[in-house]
Amino acid sequence: MSVLLLIGMIFGFSPQSQDTLVLAEVEVYAPALDRFTQGQKIQSYSKTELQNYQGRSLGDLLQETSPIFIRQYGAGMLASPSFRGTSAGHTAIFWNGLPINSPSLGQSDLSILPVVGIDQVAIHFGNGGALFGNEAIGGSIHLDTKATFGKGFRGNFTQQIGSFGQFNSTLKASFSTEKFSGETRIYRESAQNDFTYKDLGQAGTPEVSAANSAFLQDGFVQDLAWNLNASSQLKTSLWYNNTDREIQPVMGSNTNDKQKDESIRLAVDYFYFGKKSIFNLKTGLVRDNQVFNQSINITSQYFLSGDWDAALSSKWNLKTGIRLNLTQGNLSTYYATDQRIETYQSLRFEPLEKVRVSLNLRQLAYLDQVEPFIPSLGTDWDFWKNSKHQLSLKTSISKGIKVPTLNDRFWEPGGNPDLLPERSRSGEMGLNWIKTGEINVENSLTYYRMNVVNWIIWLPRGSFWSPENIREVRNQGFEYQGHASKTIAAWNIRANWSYTWSRAVSTKGIGENDPSVGRQLPYTPEHQANGKLTIESKDFSAFLGTFFVGERRVTVDGQRQMPAYQLLNLGFSYTKLSWGSVNVPISFQINNLLNTDYQVLYLRAMPGRSYQFTISIQL
């Protein structure tokens, strides 16, 4: 209990005085994302919000509930993020504080990050080069597991059965005392993905069953944490995930590709809680082994970092640290290593009660290159605040960076060791309005503007392709998000909605007369929206969710436009079922309720309506 209490004191999470503070749950310390992100936006999902996505991937969650556009190559197939109109390699992804993007590809496949393996998801919008480092240009996604103390033994078995041969099983067991917390989860998710679609690649466009698209994923997560004494804590997380997939061919092709992705991620944290500071020593590794047909690509990343987070006074907070990273890539065509040293400093200042300012700096050295100055500066100003309303203005400016990936630099043939890092500058401004009362309403509107230079493109050069720093892109957009909730009798009703307008325009292309200049980047929708209505009582809940993705061009200057689509999902759950002392919650969900025929990417078949039934046994 002392641990959280202490954090509350230092960082003012809980404004109550010490002797009145009653904590229902003592949690393992996780550095809060929003402490030095003044002027920027964060969207987080709780464990319960993630429940509806059990058995689905992070890609599905983000596509349906966030402004990020997910380029999906099929059901269970490659899903890569496009955040604020940037490329897949411009979104950094962290798991328990470790960057997990593949160092060879510089991106992550969101379809093989199962929601079942994580407890918390938070999205940081916009440039986070200073705060989070490499690749956080469009934004960053933070995945965490979260252990609890003092709960004794808990067990939970969940079985899902769904359309197209979906069969998912999860076993969770946890045991915790005040000093120790351990949780193990084991999962296996599989689907035949033999959905029917209209094959546009064949004469007569017959209805066919998807072939070569089966998906099998299994793995386990092991979390352990110890409160060593009143002022120190040790926490470890281990995640093993293995996916065996058949790669669904694009319509018109008859490939039978297979891909295996095996990942091991380990994070070990030691926290020391001083009187007004926290010291964190972190080490970890991320190892990815991808086998595409018979071609093997293995990368290993080792991390060691330390930081010190201190309340210098009631108005000043400082965090400073260092991260060392060793990367080894044993790829099908080359072997390469990379070493990085990063140092960072974050300063938060509260000159007035309603104003918070943060300044973040980062220095990055990789191979023989040094990036001495990656800054961000932001402010939050609650300029109107009374008992029912709060209006805040957020403003920030920042820089971001993406170091060329191992493949960009070393791929044989074609890798270009002379590539420069991609760089971005951005500014954003947002207005937040929170109204509390009978109906709680929250609205936020953000305008951002960003410029990315040295954007890397692979171009055909004679008999092979080679990457070059070619493109320059100007991104701008509006993000509007709203939330309302109201309680009527025993029912809690919640609504979430969002709309995003995103322009990502090439300002420099290949050669002087590149027709792509001045046009929206391919597969970057200008319009996206989503909404969700949830009603909930003590035992029963239901939701209706929808999301809309606007038209996308297949190429920058081509005529082919992928049509907009809107999908609906509907779900019910009932938690009151029990068998003796055993709880047996059940839920039922229909995805793509209206059986809409759509493609995210050209000629990549997507499934129609699907059903999913879930039953849990909770001890």
Next chain:
Amino acid sequence: MKFKLNQLSWVLVLSLLLFSCDNSGSERPLGEYETGILIMNEGAFGSNDGEVYHLDPVSGTLKSDIFEAANTRPFAGLLEDMILEGDRLFLVANTGKVEIVNAGDFKSLGAVSSDLDIPRSLAVAGSKLFISDYGPYDNNYNTPDSYIAVVQGLNGGPIKKKIEVSNKPEDLFVSGKYVFVAGSEEGKVEIIDAENETIFKTLEVLGSPKQFFLEAGVLWLYSTGDDEIYFQSFRLDNLTKTNLITLPLADATGRITFNEDGTIYILTSSGFPNYEDAVAKVSIVNSTFDAEWIKGSGFYGIGFDNKLELLYVANAKGFQGNGTVTVYRENAQVDSQLTVGRGPSGFLVY
């Protein structure tokens, strides 16, 4: 590109003249797409967005995506080759199918859509289709199981037989009952007996065989080497090699087109590290030789219009979006430029 055009062109020109002179009635009128120039756009890997554009070179009218317009479905493949045989046009997709359309209106007549791997080209012998196919990649991205697929019937259908040939067969040429195969990886020309569907004879040639063509009634094979190109001629009566002409042209690609006056245009590409492309102008009937007649970068296809005496050079523009076609006059001056589809790679000139 490897069109059968050259071998057909005289017949075709003649027949066009006949058709246009003959108003008496029974002959089939020319379809919308049987005049002018078809521009083949390969499409980008993983997108299967290959398509055909049609250009009327006189009016300058350019029609895009004519396969999709005629069939209300996308082509859905990477377009490797277009072969005209009579009133049929065969569209070979290296993603594993052949679409057969009516050459006049591009309406689908049929397809070969199963059991192909990486088809490259096609030839018609009698009532059979012969399709050259690299076969599947093995673990090291080699293609040790290349074959010629045989289909009974000119409107496609199932594959009747696969005839194993040397690795990476490209162009095909039919003479009587024999089908010549340009075996590009192993420097072989296999001659298939189209009747019993077996290899009748194999000839060794220099370089990497790319394309057959007829010059003054003689069959020639164009092959590329590291610093040289080779033109090998054959006798069609006893199926033997005759003359070999070697020219000192480095970095030659398989992209070649022919002027009736004996001039041959070939794309060259230096590759890493300078990435310089050029159009070379050579001849096997006179002393014409200019290795860098037109210089540039991104050249991906080439075609020649003998009627208007214009050279068409396609530029894939890195496959990022639309490609372009630059039209050159015979003095290498630019006549005009067009924006076409993705990855333009060849032309069929009527």
